[in-house]
Amino acid sequence: MEPNTYDYIVVGAGSAGAVLANRLSASGEHRVLCLEAGTEGSNYLWSRIPIGVAKLIDNPAVNWCYSSEPDDGSGQRRIEVPRGKMLGGSSSINGMVFVRGQAQDYDHWAQLGNRGWSYQDVLPVFKKMESYEGGSDEFRGRDGLLKVTDSKKLSPFYDLMIQAAVKIGIKHNPDYNGADQDGIAMTQATINKGRRQSTAYCYLDPARSRPNLTIETGAMAASLIMEGKTCVGVRYSVRGEAREARAAREVVVSGGSINSPKLLELSGIGQPELLQQHGVDLVHELPGVGENLRDHYSPRVKYAITKKNVSFNDMGHGWRIVREGIKYVFSRKGFLSITSVPIRMYIRTREGLESPDATISVMPFLVERVDRERKLAKERGLTMNINVLRSDSRGSIHIKSADPAEPPAIKFNFLSSELDRTGLLAVMRKARELMATAPLSDVVGEEIAPGLDVQSDEDLLEWVRNNAETTYHPVGTCKMGNDPMAVVDDQLRVHGISGLRVADASIMPTLTSGNTNAPSIMIGEKCAAMMLAAAEAKAAA
Ligand SMILES: Cc1cc2nc3c(=O)[nH]c(=O)nc-3n(C[C@H](O)[C@H](O)[C@H](O)COP(=O)(O)OP(=O)(O)OC[C@H]3O[C@@H](n4cnc5c(N)ncnc54)[C@H](O)[C@@H]3O)c2cc1C
Structure with missing residues (x-):
């Protein structure tokens, strides 16, 4: 084989790509090249420490830091779209929440005609x-x-929340x-012994020493090399040098x-008119490239907390943060060692649904922006991320x-989508009901955002348009x-x-009911x- 020829090339070492690099190279039979545009990253301190998310989410050294085009749904704002740009991809910068989604999500994919993707197929x-x-062996x-653990209850707050939730059904x-x-x-998280379990750490590190696996970082794929309708390689650049x-x-x-449909389009695969408009020669017409973008639109509803030592805001300043730092260094415990969203609930916004259609995840703190940086606020509070689970609104990239x-x-x-509007309204009202229920209400103070003066459907939706962010779960653009x-x-x-295959969150036909790292892996x-089964079948033929 020529030195720059491999059996398989994987573009992107993220949640899905790192897994492919590991599994395809495991037998030692296949030469695998994994190209990653971002940095080495696995030794990046903030990517190891769970609380480091705050240092990664706006950091262009390890993040593509994209933003959306203004539109009506976002009140003409640009919404931030962080994406990991290092080994492990977004699994190296994400919130570490571990959610598979519902059996119905995958059964729906199978119903759409995708053989091999039903819940019974993906469960193993x-x-x-x-x-x-935890849980049952079944x-x-x-x-x-990938090591997954439960978030620790670091204060009595979580039991208050569970008791209040049970009271409202x-x-x-x-x-x-x-x-x-x-x-x-309590949230299950890709954290073990206080360390983030990115795919760089769990899948690439154990495979790095294999002689048949080459990992190139700082290697940005520019286009696919096509011979007619066959993909035979990748053009990429490393520090400006074309390879x-x-x-x-x-x-x-x-x-x-975000980047998979972009690479297909740069390689001439996509909508003919769009490619022509940008001077890219058409190789193959595929109108769906870049369409069907779905994400979890997420209003951040905020409350004051009236009692001490319930909110992380108490732990994150002055001598207490020094104490937390020492605790983390010596025992890998404390609030630096857990996900920032340690408790969540999956709920139904109306009667008659077979399974939950919405989620509320709770960050036991308030964040403030100082310049562009996100910092723990001085005031005590909590933030609820509110999502409709299977968002129906669709966009494009x-x-x-x-x-x-x-x-x-x-x-x-x-x-x-009307479904998304009515769903969000219902779940925001459910969140209010929860906050007003004892014993949680004993520690919860004023509703800071949107505030109780925002009540009508129209006012609530207007507030969402002007304030919501995403939960960073774009999917579906190469469905x-x-x-x-x-x-x-x-x-x-x-x-x-x-x-040519595509394997990452972009292939999901619809959003799964929850965060998207586990489904991407x-x-x-x-x-x-x-792929390995196909190679074996070919060898046997
Ligand atoms: C801030 C944030 C918080 C999140 N929180 C959670 C959470 O708590 N739980 C959860 O389940 N999900 C979470 N997610 C979502 C989840 O992490 C992603 O859905 C998942 O990681 C997507 O995996 P992927 O393989 O599709 O892409 P990625 O993991 O993003 O990997 C893509 C990789 O390809 C590389 N790449 C892209 N283009 C090129 C190119 N042209 N050449 C070479 N390399 C390239 C990128 O640098 C990246 O490393 C979060 C995401 C973000 C950004």
């Missing part, structure tokens, strides 16, 4: 990838590479990744929901020019399926092109298994 994959002590994995369900998602629970690598078998694009360095246009089109807008088939092969696992 979820079990294989994780190592978790649903949970015990010896996977939300059951206590310690394992929302088990038999059903319904109810309130090429060839794939004897397949290229897998795992650049995430498309290139703005043929220059790989130019960020794409991200159009969310939030609140364009899997067999309809005219599908980009990949159920083996994640790009329709009409050979030698599952997609990486499944894609690797399908």
